[in-house]
Amino acid sequence: MARVDDMVARRMAGEPLQYVLGRWGFRRLDLALDRRVLIPRPETEEVVDHALAELDRRLPRTPPGPSPSNWRDSPPETRGDRAKNAWGSTAVVVDLGTGSGAIALSVAAEREGVTVWGTERSPAALALARANLAGLGGRAATRVRLAEGDWYDALPADLAGSVDVIVANPPYVAAGEELPPVVADWEPPDALVSGPTGLEAVGAVVAGAPRWLAPGGALVVEVGATQATAARALAVAAGFAAPEVRPDLAGRPRVLVART
Numbered sequence: 016m017a018r019v020d021d022m023v024a025r026r027m028a029g030e031p032l033q034y035v036l037g038r039w040g041f042r043r044l045d046l047a048l049d050r051r052v053l054i055p056r057p058e059t060e061e062v063v064d065h066a067l068a069e070l071d072r073r074l075p076r077t078p079p080g081p082s083p084s085n086w087r088d089s090p091p092e093t094r095g096d097r098a099k100n101a102w103g104s105t106a107v108v109v110d111l112g113t114g115s116g117a118i119a120l121s122v123a124a125e126r127e128g129v130t131v132w133g134t135e136r137s138p139a140a141l142a143l144a145r146a147n148l149a150g151l152g153g154r155a156a157t158r159v160r161l162a163e164g165d166w167y168d169a170l171p172a173d174l175a176g177s178v179d180v181i182v183a184n185p186p187y188v189a190a191g192e193e194l195p196p197v198v199a200d201w202e203p204p205d206a207l208v209s210g211p212t213g214l215e216a217v218g219a220v221v222a223g224a225p226r227w228l229a230p231g232g233a234l235v236v237e238v239g240a241t242q243a244t245a246a247r248a249l250a251v252a253a254g255f256a257a258p259e260v261r262p263d264l265a266g267r268p269r270v271l272v273a274r275t
């Protein structure tokens with residue numbers, strides 16, 4: 016009863032339910048959550064769908080049923096048995112600003128044989144991501160690497176030019192922008208606010224991507240609903256030929272997808 020009373024008191028004081036419960040569902044995962052990390056949002060579950068679609072485009076899974084007789088002669092991109100890379104996996108995905116690990120751990124849980132790197136600047140957030148990684152367990156967990164540092168700086172240099180999909184949900188709120196108290200008073204400011212324009216973190220993620228992506232690789236970035244035009248322009252400036260901003264389930268342009 017004392018524990019329930021405490022939880023009710025915290026909720027009545029305005030604390031988000033996800034922090035009060037200490038866990039929340041994200042796609043197939045049950046993630047531990049507390050004030051060290053952003054509460055993963057449903058829109059970000061959709062971002063994972065886009066990242067997985069880009070990954071599947073790079074790494075088609077073998078279709079069920081008999082293979083065509085010339086299957087082994089077809090190019091690796093179309094036959095589903097892609098050669099393993101230096102990390103012993105068939106593809107590499109990077110999640111920048113992993114927070115609770117929601118995106119990185121979902122990709123690892125939902126696609127076999129893929130190495131997933133999650134980078135994070137906040138040591139406190141990274142500690143929680145590590146706890147969630149331990150909770151994931153199994154073979155999927157052995158394919159996840161978590162690294163502390165600023166965006167791409169946390170990655171090993173030999174990953175450059177070989178990442179299949181870069182995915183990120185960076186902070187994209189402008190300093191001074193009004194947020195509901197349930198967000199502004201409880202969630203980590205560094206996970207929400209990017210800088211004076213709100214586009215600083217998106218800009219850093221987009222500008223750095225070409226160096227790390229493999230030829231034909233994809234960048235998938237969650238952006239604010241008013242940032243589509245600016246995000247597309249940032250991608251063009253970084254050298255992406257035909258970036259798109261795709262709508263979320265509410266029809267708002269929220270996911271930048273750009274291919275090398």
Ligand SMILES: C[S@@+](CC[C@H](N)C(=O)[O-])C[C@H]1O[C@@H](n2cnc3c(N)ncnc32)[C@H](O)[C@@H]1O
Nearest residue numbers: 055112113114135136137165166184185186206
């Ligand atoms: C919007 S939150 C997203 C967290 C998680 N990926 C999700 O979708 O729930 C942004 C994350 O980026 C991290 N971050 C902010 N600036 C960063 C930087 N320069 N380098 C790496 N991570 C950063 C924050 O600490 C925070 O965890």
